[in-house]
Structure formats: C-alpha cells, structure tokens
Amino acid sequence: MKKNKKKVVTLYSDGSSLGNPGSGGWGTILEFMGKERELSGGEAETTNNRMELTAVIRGLQALKEPCSVEVVTDSSYVANAINSWLKNWVAKGFKKVKNVDLWQEYLEAAKGHDVKATWVRGHSGHPQNERCDKLAVEAAQKIKKEL
Secondary structure (H helix, E strand, O other), rough: OOOOOOEEEEEEEEEEEEOOOOEEEEEEEEEOOEEEEHHHHEEEEOOOOHHHHHHHHHHHHOOOEEEEEEEEEEEEEHHHHHHHHHHHHOOHHHOOOHHHHHHHHHEEEEEOOOOEEEOOOOOEEEEEHHHHHHHHHHHHHHHHHHO
C-alpha cells in the first residue's frame, strides 16, 4: 500500500514586542505551491519570545491536514527548541523552561506534522521574514494604540 506524501509547506514567522514585556505582535506567512497566506495578531502584555513562538503555533493551527513543515524564523530560541531542545524539555517535564504553556500548545499544534526549523538572520533582506516582521510590528502597534 502506498503512503500518501504530505504536502510541503513553508511557514515563515516573526514576533515583536514593544517593550519586553509590553504590547506584542506576531506575523506568519504560510507558503504552499507558490501561494501565500498571511496571518497576524497580538497581545497586550507579552514578550518577544512568546510572540515568536505564537507566530509558529498560529501558522501550524491554520493547516487543515498533516504537512511537512519548514519553519523559517529569525528566532534562534524557536529554531533551537524545535530542532534540539524540545525533546529533552518534554522528557524532564519542562523543569526550568520558560513559556511552558506555549510549548505545550506548540506540541499540540505540531501533532501529525513533520516540523523542522531553519534560522535566518533578522533584518537582513529576507523578503518573507521582512514581511512577517512588518505584520508583527503592525499588530503590536495596533494593540498598544487600543490600550
């Protein structure tokens, strides 16, 4: 019996915080077969790392079927956790780990997907990373204005 191949999706993500903690925003671009879908949002009181991770979670939650996902992020925290640290954190019951609530939400969102992360340097001209940064900053500014 032939296994169905998973769709290959690229998930670009970025987070922003105006103050750390402060008003924050996240931006995500899902790319599949040349088509892109943008998502963004924010929170009133958060940190940059929480917004970086939220961007990835919201992107994964938007997928309608199991996919092979490459997360492209300028957050070494998110990339290293996805590729290396997370397995150990789970094994140790998340002892001394920050943002446990979001990492648990990430694990739930990532179920069924094959996820790997690629780190890119922020603010270095990467078109999708720059766009995600713009989405995140706009969302953070909108939240701050509403407060």
